[in-house]
Amino acid sequence: MTIELLNRELTPETNQAAAPTLSGDVLGRIGTLETRLARNDREIDAAQAVRYRVFVDEMNATLNPDAMRSHRDIDAYDAICDHLLVVDNAIEGDIEDQIVGTYRLLRQEVALANGGFYSASEFDIEPLLARHPDKQFMELGRSCVLPDYRTKRTVELLWQGNWAYSLKHGMHAMFGCASFAGTQPEEHALALSFLHHTVLAKGDWAVSARPELHCQMDLMPPEAVNARKALTTLPPLIKGYLRLGAMIGDGAVVDHAFNTTDVLVVLPIASISSRYVNYYGADAGRFAS
Template identity: 40%
Template sequence: MEIDAGRFTVRLARDEQDIAAAQRLRYRVFVEELGASASDEERALRREIDEYDPHFEHLILIDKETESSDPLDRVAGAYRLMTNDRAKAGIGFYGSTEYDLTLIETCGRPAVELGRSCVGSEVRGGAAMHLLWTGLGEFVTARKIEIMFGVASFHGADPAPLAHALSFLHYNHLAPEDLRVRARPENFAAMDRLPPEQVDRKQAARQIPALIKAYLRLGGFVGEGAWVDHDFNTVDVCLLMDTSRMVSRYRDFYGKEGKPAAPAARTPGDGSAAERSGG
């Protein structure tokens, strides 16, 4: 799978240098911009790395017009993707460190975990995120994926200021019981922090990141409870999308033949730095 779109090319990583370039972008966004913790090795290499990377497939957006001469600076957008087959053959889903994923692991349906999604500041707010979604659409169609999921982040590790957003998600977008994964107890934070009548929808809308809104527009759900991630300085929710429950919106976005539809006036995720779905 490869999409050539003028300045950008979207494809799966082919070698270790491709993966290293995705890790360099992740370091710039998650560590330098958003304040995630990093090891001495990561700081020396300027790459955000974990033990799950070798088990994921990495979808990358290559900027052919980058001004940097360093080949590790050529990746301007990234996702990492793990199918349930790869999870079973490797070390499992990253999201299982935060959520009990038994419902997904035992449902018998093709699934993919989405993770470490980000775009560089130099291309943010344009076509970059839409092109990544286009590549994701081709991946999902080719692999016949039925369930997409991953943790998605609010910046800051205190759920209290996010009470309106978290409560809104809980009351309006809670996953059906057969997909309602639950945050693990160690860092569990209740999402129904306010009574329904006290939730300010406008304030909630201001707090919810653009990429979470985009998944919700496509018919996504959230799991039960949030996870406070102090290492990444985030509050995470688990987003889930079931293609059988969102057929019309899914087809409208990706096109009737599984090919991406034309971008809307505001493409999903415009302007967002990152969304650590799937970790």
């Protein structure tokens, strides 16, 4: 496997890069879909309902009793995070009916003032932060998209929003958990081995799963990994990260509550290639002020 193959598999659809004129707080738009931050508690509640549909109804997650009763995926971090939404304006009805995807964004200054990052429960991120005292990190989490909208263009739109947000707040790097379905890492041996052998975070960007939770990712030797086949097994979100130049931390973590196997994605913004800076930045830069 080479990075060239990865880039060929994940080249942006250039006909989508011609962005329409945007206004107000909209961060990106493709067709009838737009991305922006939640404007009020009602929209955050609707995003939590979408998360419940994906994580519980579809992926069989087990949340705390209050969340299960309310049919909302909700935790303490929701109150301190910003919530990125994907809205389909073609759907008739209220905003609760139009939200088809969401992302939760947490800036370092906010996290440190409120007990730390969510990812720290699974990954030892403190050494990573300590090696970059001059940089500001943002955590991406709770990403989910309704089944009918799990397309390349929806992932593109989420990244349009993330990019605009990072520019606005002067972020230097993004990180966050990305998930494979199920709690048996061996079922994802090809994908995990591919990530370990090709895009493992090293040097100043190295980061590992917490020792007591660490699951090996190099389940297959490099020579046994079929790169093209491995790419087809990656979730679209992880493909989107890799397309931008992301790295993956050492070790996976099984999250029994959410019924997933998690990896940590690390993306220094300076590592994003110029073609993607142009692709996302040409439009998103307007919203950085």
